[in-house]
Amino acid sequence: MIPSNMDSGTCPLGQFPCGNLSVCLPQLLHCNGHKDCLNGADEENCVDNSGWPKLFDTIQSARGNQASREEEPQEYECELDIYPEKCECKKKIVNCSSQEFQFVPPVSVNVTALDLKDNKIKSLADGAFDKYRDLEKLLLQNNRLRSISHLTFSGLFNLKMLFLSDNRIRVLKPEVFKDLHSLEWLILDNNRVAKIVPGAFMGLNSLYFLYMLNNSITEIPKNSLCSEMPRLNWLDLEGNQLNTISESVFQECITVLILRRNKISRIEQGAFTQMKKLVDLDLSVNQIVELPPSLFSNLEDLQQLNLSFNPLKHIPHSQFDLLSNLQSLIMEDIEIPNIHNRMFSSLVNLSHIYFKKFQYCSHAPHVRSCKPNSDGISSFEDMLANILLRVFVWVMACVTCFGNLFVICMRSFIVTENCQHAMSIKSLCCADCLMGFYLFCLGAYDIKFQGEYNKHAQIWMESRECKLVGSLAMLSSEVSVLMLTYMTLEKYLCIVFPFSHFRAGRAQTIGALAAIWGLGFLITVIPFFSYDTFGNFYGRNGVCFPLQSDSTEKSGARGYSVSIFLGTITSWVVIFILPINSALNPILYTMTTSSFQEKLKQCLQSKRHQLQDSGKSFTLVSIHTNTA
Structure with missing residues (x-):
C-alpha cells in the first residue's frame, strides 16, 4: 500500500502521520510490528496506557512513589529490640511470613511494617495492634480469619496499607476500620464477603484503593461509599455476584471502577450519572444484554471503557456520543450486526479500539490502532493474507478442475465392461470439480479485493455469493466422502462375496448416486434454515467455509462443523488440505489403474x-x- 503526503497539514481519513514527517500511512501499517515510517514513528505509542495505567502512574508520582522507597530498608540492620527469632528484621520491618503462627507474635512498639501472611491465624483479639502506633503496613493475607472485631485495628492511626486477602471473612461489621484514618490501601481479595453494610468503611478518610476481588457481594448500599471514603479513587469489585447496578450506588469520588466477572444483567438509567471523575470503567464478562441509551452521560473524563464478553444484542448508533475524551474502547467478543461509522464518529480522541472481528475496523477509520488486524485467513489488505495462499489457490484449482475434467472426458470416450463403476467414478469427479470451482472463485475474489479487502469484508461475508461458494465447497466435500465410502463398500462386498448374485446393476447404482447427492445437498442446506442455531454459517471468514470453531461461535454451528470436519483445522486447510482429496481422486481411481492405462494406450x-x-x-x- 502506497503512503500519501499530508494535505493542508492533515492526513486523509483512515491514514495517520509518521510523527513530524509529512507522510501519512494507512491504519493497517501502524502498530503492526514493522517500521514502515522512515523515522519509525508508526510503531511508537502503540501500547494502550489509557485509563487506570496512566492514572496509577499519576497517583504514585504524586505520592512520592512510596512503593519504591519501601524497598530501601532491606539494606539496613534491625532497629527493633523485640521480635520472634524465626522472623526476619530489617530496620523497623518484621517479616514473619510462613511460620505457622496462630496468633500475633509480640514485637517492639516502634515497628513500622509487620508481615504475617501465610500463617494459621484464626482470630484477632480486640486491640491486638493497639500498641503499634507507628505501624504503617500490615500484611495478614492467606490466614484463617473468619471475622474481625470492630476493636481489632483500634489505635492504628498511622496505618497506610492493610492486606486481608485470601482469608475466610464473611462479614465486615460497621466501624471495623474506624481508627484507620491514614489508610490508603485496603486489600480484601478472595474472601467470602456477601454484603457491604452501611458504616463498614466508616473512618477511612484517606483511602485511595479498595480491592474486593472474588468475594460474594450481591448488594452495595446507596450513597455510602463516597460518604464513608471521601478520597476513594479505585474500586475493584471483580469476580463478585452483583446482578443489578442501581442508580446512585456509585458516586462522584471514584475514578476507576472495575465490575468485571460479575453477573450483571441489568443497569438502571443514571447508574453512572454522578461519576463525573470516572476515568476507567470495566463492565466486561457479565450478562448485559442491553445498555440504557443515556448510560454514559456526564462521563466526560472517561478514557477507557471495556464492554467485552457481554451478550449485547443491540448497540444504538448514539451510544458513545457523549464520551468525547474516550481513548480506548474494548468490545471483544461482541457481535455488532448494526455496526456503522456513525457509532464511533463522535469519539474524536479514540486511539485504541478492540473488536471481535477485524472486519469491524473498517467502521473506525479514524482510530490509529484497531485490533484484531487479521482472522488468520484474511488481513486488512487481502482476502488471502499469505502470498503462498494466494499462489497455491490457483495451482490447486487448476489441478483439481482439469484433472477431474480429463477423467470425465476419458471415461466417457472409453467403453469399459463395468459401466456402473465408471458411472461412480464420473460422479465422484463431478463432485471434486465443484471444489476446483470453489478455489477458482476464491482466487478471483482475492484479486478483486486486493489491497482494500477490509472495505468489502463484511459485505462479502454476508453476501449470497459467499454463501453460494461456501455451500459448493461443502457439497463437494460431503459428496466426495460419501461417494468414496459407497465405492469402497461395493468393492468390499465383491471381494468378500465373489459368487453372490446381489450385484449393483445400473438402476441400483443410479439410485445410490442420487441418494448420495441428495444427502450431500441436505447437509449443505441445513444451515440456511436455522439462523438462530447456526448463525452466518458460511460467512464466518473470508473464504466462506465453516472452519474456525472457537468460543465466539454459536454452539449449534460449532457442533455441526466439528461433526463434519474433525480435528483442529487452520486457515491453511482450505487451500492445501481440503482440495487434496479432490485433486488426487482422478489419479488414484483412474489414471493409475492398469485397465485405464491399457485402454488409453x-x-x-x-x-x-x-x-x-x-x-x-x-x-x-x-x-x-x-x-x-
Whole structure:
C-alpha cells in the first residue's frame, strides 16, 4: 500500500502521520510490528496506557512513589529490640511470613511494617495492634480469619496499607476500620464477603484503593461509599455476584471502577450519572444484554471503557456520543450486526479500539490502532493474507478442475465392461470439480479485493455469493466422502462375496448416486434454515467455509462443523488440505489403474494408425495428381 503526503497539514481519513514527517500511512501499517515510517514513528505509542495505567502512574508520582522507597530498608540492620527469632528484621520491618503462627507474635512498639501472611491465624483479639502506633503496613493475607472485631485495628492511626486477602471473612461489621484514618490501601481479595453494610468503611478518610476481588457481594448500599471514603479513587469489585447496578450506588469520588466477572444483567438509567471523575470503567464478562441509551452521560473524563464478553444484542448508533475524551474502547467478543461509522464518529480522541472481528475496523477509520488486524485467513489488505495462499489457490484449482475434467472426458470416450463403476467414478469427479470451482472463485475474489479487502469484508461475508461458494465447497466435500465410502463398500462386498448374485446393476447404482447427492445437498442446506442455531454459517471468514470453531461461535454451528470436519483445522486447510482429496481422486481411481492405462494406450495406438493411414492416402493422392 502506497503512503500519501499530508494535505493542508492533515492526513486523509483512515491514514495517520509518521510523527513530524509529512507522510501519512494507512491504519493497517501502524502498530503492526514493522517500521514502515522512515523515522519509525508508526510503531511508537502503540501500547494502550489509557485509563487506570496512566492514572496509577499519576497517583504514585504524586505520592512520592512510596512503593519504591519501601524497598530501601532491606539494606539496613534491625532497629527493633523485640521480635520472634524465626522472623526476619530489617530496620523497623518484621517479616514473619510462613511460620505457622496462630496468633500475633509480640514485637517492639516502634515497628513500622509487620508481615504475617501465610500463617494459621484464626482470630484477632480486640486491640491486638493497639500498641503499634507507628505501624504503617500490615500484611495478614492467606490466614484463617473468619471475622474481625470492630476493636481489632483500634489505635492504628498511622496505618497506610492493610492486606486481608485470601482469608475466610464473611462479614465486615460497621466501624471495623474506624481508627484507620491514614489508610490508603485496603486489600480484601478472595474472601467470602456477601454484603457491604452501611458504616463498614466508616473512618477511612484517606483511602485511595479498595480491592474486593472474588468475594460474594450481591448488594452495595446507596450513597455510602463516597460518604464513608471521601478520597476513594479505585474500586475493584471483580469476580463478585452483583446482578443489578442501581442508580446512585456509585458516586462522584471514584475514578476507576472495575465490575468485571460479575453477573450483571441489568443497569438502571443514571447508574453512572454522578461519576463525573470516572476515568476507567470495566463492565466486561457479565450478562448485559442491553445498555440504557443515556448510560454514559456526564462521563466526560472517561478514557477507557471495556464492554467485552457481554451478550449485547443491540448497540444504538448514539451510544458513545457523549464520551468525547474516550481513548480506548474494548468490545471483544461482541457481535455488532448494526455496526456503522456513525457509532464511533463522535469519539474524536479514540486511539485504541478492540473488536471481535477485524472486519469491524473498517467502521473506525479514524482510530490509529484497531485490533484484531487479521482472522488468520484474511488481513486488512487481502482476502488471502499469505502470498503462498494466494499462489497455491490457483495451482490447486487448476489441478483439481482439469484433472477431474480429463477423467470425465476419458471415461466417457472409453467403453469399459463395468459401466456402473465408471458411472461412480464420473460422479465422484463431478463432485471434486465443484471444489476446483470453489478455489477458482476464491482466487478471483482475492484479486478483486486486493489491497482494500477490509472495505468489502463484511459485505462479502454476508453476501449470497459467499454463501453460494461456501455451500459448493461443502457439497463437494460431503459428496466426495460419501461417494468414496459407497465405492469402497461395493468393492468390499465383491471381494468378500465373489459368487453372490446381489450385484449393483445400473438402476441400483443410479439410485445410490442420487441418494448420495441428495444427502450431500441436505447437509449443505441445513444451515440456511436455522439462523438462530447456526448463525452466518458460511460467512464466518473470508473464504466462506465453516472452519474456525472457537468460543465466539454459536454452539449449534460449532457442533455441526466439528461433526463434519474433525480435528483442529487452520486457515491453511482450505487451500492445501481440503482440495487434496479432490485433486488426487482422478489419479488414484483412474489414471493409475492398469485397465485405464491399457485402454488409453489402445486409443492412442488406434489414433496413430488412423493418422498413418490418412497420411498414406494423402501421399497416394498426391502421386496420382502429379502423374496425371
